[in-house]
Amino acid sequence: MIPPRIAHLEISPRQTGKTERLIQRAKPYLVAGRKVCFVTSKGLVEDMRRRLPGAVILEDGKDVPCDEDAENAIWFYDEFDWLNSTKIWADAFYATTPRFQRAVGVHTSENDLLLRLIEANNRYFCRYTWQIHMSDILEEARASHSPEEFRLLYLGEFLK
Numbered sequence: 001m002i003p004p005r006i007a008h009l010e011i012s013p014r015q016t017g018k019t020e021r022l023i024q025r026a027k028p029y030l031v032a033g034r035k036v037c038f039v040t041s042k043g044l045v046e047d048m049r050r051r052l053p054g055a056v057i058l059e060d061g062k063d064v065p066c067d068e069d070a071e072n073a074i075w076f077y078d079e080f081d082w083l084n085s086t087k088i089w090a091d092a093f094y095a096t097t098p099r100f101q102r103a104v105g106v107h108t109s110e111n112d113l114l115l116r117l118i119e120a121n122n123r124y125f126c127r128y129t130w131q132i133h134m135s136d137i138l139e140e141a142r143a144s145h146s147p148e149e150f151r152l153l154y155l156g157e158f159l160k
Contacts, residue, residue: 006088007074009117009125010095013156015137016128018095019044022076023051025093030054035073037064039083048078061085081114088113088120098158101148114158127156 008025012018019040026036036055040048048057056073060083064070075092077083081099094117102112109119118125141154151157 005090006094006117006121007091008093008095009121010128011098011114011125011156011158012095012128013130014097014153015134016130016156018097018128019078021128022078022093022095023048026052026055026074026076029074035069036076037070037073038076038078039080039085040078041082044078058085080117086113088117097156098152100158101152101160102158103160 010018010021022038026038029036030052036052037058038048038052038055039058039060042059045057045059048055058064062085064085064087071089075087075089077086077092077094077096079096080086080094081096086094096114098114102115107115109116138154142150145153
C-alpha cells in the first residue's frame, strides 16, 4: 500500500519551536476558512484552543469528529511519536521529538509510524536546532540523562 503524501514532517530536538511552527502553519488555513484539526497531548489542549481559535483541538486518544469534513480538514499532529492516536492523513502536518531510537532491520515502515511518515514524505523530513545559546541547558541535560535519552531528546536522533 502506498502511503498518502503528507505536507510537512519535522523531527527535531526538544525546545526548538516545533509546536510554534505548527501553530503558524495552521493559522493561514483558518483565515482561509478551512477546517483545521490539531491533535496534541492533554496538557496542551487549552493552550492550543486559546492560540488557534476556530480550530478543532483534539486531545490524544479522543475520537475524531465523525462529520464529513474530517477527511477534508487540514490535520496537525504535535509530538506525534508520543501520541497514541496519530493517523496518517494526506496533506497533513507532523512534528515530534523522537520517543525512542529505532534499530535498522527491527523497526520498519511497516511497524513504525515515524518511519512510515518518512516514507510517505519521500524520505524527507525537517530538523531544526536551537536559535538561542543553550550550552548551560545542554550541559545539565547531558549530566541528568542517559546517553541514549540525550541523543533522543536533545539531538533528535531516532536511528541507532
